[in-house]
Amino acid sequence: MIKNIVVLLIVIAALTESIKTPAQVPASSQDKYLELPLGAIKPKGWLRHQLLIMAEGSSGHLDEVHPKIANDNGWLGGKGDNWEETPYWLDGAVPLAYLLDDPALKSKVLKYVNWTLDHQRPSGYFGPITKTERERGVQVSADQCDAGEDWWPKMVMLKVLQQYYTATGDSRVIPFMTRYFKYQLAVLDQCPIGKWTEWAASRGTDNEMIVQWLYTITKDPSLIKLAEKIESQSFTWSKWLGDRNWVMNAAAYQGNKDWMTRHAVNVGMALKAPAINYQRTNDDQYLKALKTGWNDIMLLHGLPMGIFSGDEDLHGNAPTQGVELCAIVESMFSMEKIIGITGDTQYMDALERMTFNALPTQTTDDYNMKQYFQIANQVQVSRGVFDFSLPFDREMTNVFGLRSGYTCCTSNMHQGWTKFASHLWYATPDGGVAALHYSPCEINTEIRGQEVTINEQTNYPFSDEVAFEIHVARDVKFPFVLRVPTWCEQATVRVNASVVKQSAGGEIITIDRTWKNGDKVTLSLPMKVTVSEWGRNSRAIERGPLVYALKLSERWEKGTDTTEGDYYSIYPTEEWNYGLLESALKQSANLAVNTKAVSDGFIWNREHAPVEIRVPAKKIPSWKAIDGVAHQPVTERFGAFRGAVDDKVEEIVLIPYGCTKVRIVAFPTVR
Numbered sequence: 149m150i151k152n153i154v155v156l157l158i159v160i161a162a163l164t165e166s167i168k169t170p171a172q173v174p175a176s177s178q179d180k181y182l183e184l185p186l187g188a189i190k191p192k193g194w195l196r197h198q199l200l201i202m203a204e205g206s207s208g209h210l211d212e213v214h215p216k217i218a219n220d221n222g223w224l225g226g227k228g229d230n231w232e233e234t235p236y237w238l239d240g241a242v243p244l245a246y247l248l249d250d251p252a253l254k255s256k257v258l259k260y261v262n263w264t265l266d267h268q269r270p271s272g273y274f275g276p277i278t279k280t281e282r283e284r285g286v287q288v289s290a291d292q293c294d295a296g297e298d299w300w301p302k303m304v305m306l307k308v309l310q311q312y313y314t315a316t317g318d319s320r321v322i323p324f325m326t327r328y329f330k331y332q333l334a335v336l337d338q339c340p341i342g343k344w345t346e347w348a349a350s351r352g353t354d355n356e357m358i359v360q361w362l363y364t365i366t367k368d369p370s371l372i373k374l375a376e377k378i379e380s381q382s383f384t385w386s387k388w389l390g391d392r393n394w395v396m397n398a399a400a401y402q403g404n405k406d407w408m409t410r411h412a413v414n415v416g417m418a419l420k421a422p423a424i425n426y427q428r429t430n431d432d433q434y435l436k437a438l439k440t441g442w443n444d445i446m447l448l449h450g451l452p453m454g455i456f457s458g459d460e461d462l463h464g465n466a467p468t469q470g471v472e473l474c475a476i477v478e479s480m481f482s483m484e485k486i487i488g489i490t491g492d493t494q495y496m497d498a499l500e501r502m503t504f505n506a507l508p509t510q511t512t513d514d515y516n517m518k519q520y521f522q523i524a525n526q527v528q529v530s531r532g533v534f535d536f537s538l539p540f541d542r543e544m545t546n547v548f549g550l551r552s553g554y555t556c557c558t559s560n561m562h563q564g565w566t567k568f569a570s571h572l573w574y575a576t577p578d579g580g581v582a583a584l585h586y587s588p589c590e591i592n593t594e595i596r597g598q599e600v601t602i603n604e605q606t607n608y609p610f611s612d613e614v615a616f617e618i619h620v621a622r623d624v625k626f627p628f629v630l631r632v633p634t635w636c637e638q639a640t641v642r643v644n645a646s647v648v649k650q651s652a653g654g655e656i657i658t659i660d661r662t663w664k665n666g667d668k669v670t671l672s673l674p675m676k677v678t679v680s681e682w683g684r685n686s687r688a689i690e691r692g693p694l695v696y697a698l699k700l701s702e703r704w705e706k707g708t709d710t711t712e713g714d715y716y717s718i719y720p721t722e723e724w725n726y727g728l729l730e731s732a733l734k735q736s737a738n739l740a741v742n743t744k745a746v747s748d749g750f751i752w753n754r755e756h757a758p759v760e761i762r763v764p765a766k767k768i769p770s771w772k773a774i775d776g777v778a779h780q781p782v783t784e785r786f787g788a789f790r791g792a793v794d795d796k797v798e799e800i801v802l803i804p805y806g807c808t809k810v811r812i813v814a815f816p817t818v819r
């Protein structure tokens with residue numbers, strides 16, 4: 149209760165808008181949507197279940213099961229991890245604690261937050277005790293900035309603290325950030341952003357993002373100077389994204405030169421760079437650069453599940469390429485920022501696609517294991533080199549394990565679902581609320597001095613109806629904004645059973661009216677089965693926000709690596725070498741769709757997949773995996789494989805991509 153009062157006081161002081169959020173005022177007052185404080189959105193249904201699994205699994209216990217974080221942690225004053233993995237974990241564990249309102253997890257993450265806030269040096273520097281500090285008994289100061297260490301992990305901890313602040317209004321956070329950013333501005337000429345690692349120079353945008361967020365609160369003009377300084381010392385992502393040479397080079401070259409500029413996690417993080425620059429400068433060129441860059445990336449490197457290849461580098465659009473889990477969760481976070489700043493529905497579609505397709509498949513049902521790289525057409529999960537640009541010596545990048553591959557994803561994967569949940573809704577600058585992504589949840593906020601609760605009931609992304617019920621003590625007028633995904637041909641909105649609007653895909657609907665307690669808003673988004681085209685002239689089946697993949701029974705095999713621990717390989721026990729019947733795809737809207745009830749439990753596996761699509765197909769006997777890689781059969785212009793195929797037409801079953809572990813998603817067609 150005291151925390152709530154503190155939040156409220158900050159709100160009243162900080163905002164003139166009628167919607168009350170503690171910390172999210174747009175930097176240049178043109179952000180299209182404003183983020184809600186952490187905790188305003190409470191996930192329900194399948195999404196809450198997903199978060200509960202995470203809290204019981206690695207997200208809630210990584211400090212106990214992952215030695216790098218567990219042992220003598222640098223972010224608690226020890227000599228252990230003093231780099232990215234602890235902040236990575238907290239970047240997901242902090243929102244998880246507040247989304248679930250979980251006291252045990254809150255007190256766990258608070259230890260790290262408190263240590264960080266309590267051990268800021270008088271100069272403003274923060275973070276684990278540095279090697280020089282230990283050896284020489286000094287403290288990092290502005291005239292001895294080289295006693296400091298890498299700027300990069302602090303960028304992640306700033307994201308943690310920002311979220312923590314919006315949830316709690318803790319009065320220590322703003323002065324802490326103010327002192328740190330004064331320190332940064334004082335020393336960056338002497339100790340530039342890339343002084344210790346190229347990671348920091350490639351990820352400066354994340355630093356700028358928090359600097360500009362603080363500016364919205366304190367309006368200190370030196371923060372804008374600092375953001376410009378960091379931008380000038382960092383990789384020039386905005387330029388590269390707008391200049392098509394960079395993305396073409398990344399498609400053509402896989403060599404060692406400039407690999408940091410093609411590293412998929414860097415790219416995922418960098419997507420927001422033009423938007424962050426736009427937020428500061430109001431220069432439309434940045435929005436054009438973002439659009440050019442995103443379209444180019446997906447054209448040259450895009451995969452059906454809504455993400456670009458990156459194993460570890462951008463690697464073209466063949467369905468045999470992989471993508472690192474960090475690249476997915478970082479791209480999602482970039483989209484969440486881009487959406488708020490630009491309001492552009494293209495990025496809302498992009499976030500939805502990567503979240504509901506690419507994200508769920510790469511972790512185990514208990515959220516205790518992950519794959520470093522998932523493959524689109526993944527016909528086996530095993531040790532191997534595959535088609536990866538960086539397979540590592542132990543060849544563990546494709547198996548499911550807690551510590552397999554590289555452990556950045558082990559620590560970073562927790563921000564995927566949690567931040568998606570905290571960005572389902574935004575506030576609008578004119579005092580309303582916007583439901584931009586749909587999942588079961590409840591939102592509590594204050595509009596024109598009144599507490600407003602909106603209960604969102606839906607089985608989206610599996611079902612096509614989203615129902616909202618508004619709870620208010622007294623009538624209150626505000627705009628209620630809804631997104632119509634681009635895949636939807638015509639959406640219908642009803643208020644208390646009367647149709648109030650019909651809109652085409654890609655539109656934003658605003659219903660501005662006086663709302664009464666118990667008012668119901670229903671959004672219908674009819675889903676049609678469609679066919680999309682992908683790399684190597686392949687075809688994918690889609691329905692609404694989901695992409696569908698071949699349902700295959702799985703055989704799991706446990707293994708142990710002396711260095712990287714326990715892991716699982718997965719093999720299909722059925723044949724996967726099918727081409728889809730061309731004539732059936734021409735009438736894809738007629739394909740049989742079976743849906744079953746969506747429970748509030750776990751849904752992202754083969755057993756619980758709530759939707760099935762049946763497609764006529766024929767086997768291609770010559771399509772076989774070589775070293776685990778199902779290289780795409782050669783097809784002619786229309787996508788058809790013209791070699792020998794089985795005569796027999798079989799009806800194959802497709803389920804949501806996110807429910808599969810082994811699969812084909814990008815199919816050749818056959819006649």
Ligand SMILES: [Zn+2]
Nearest residue numbers: 472474556557
């Ligand atoms: Zn990673």
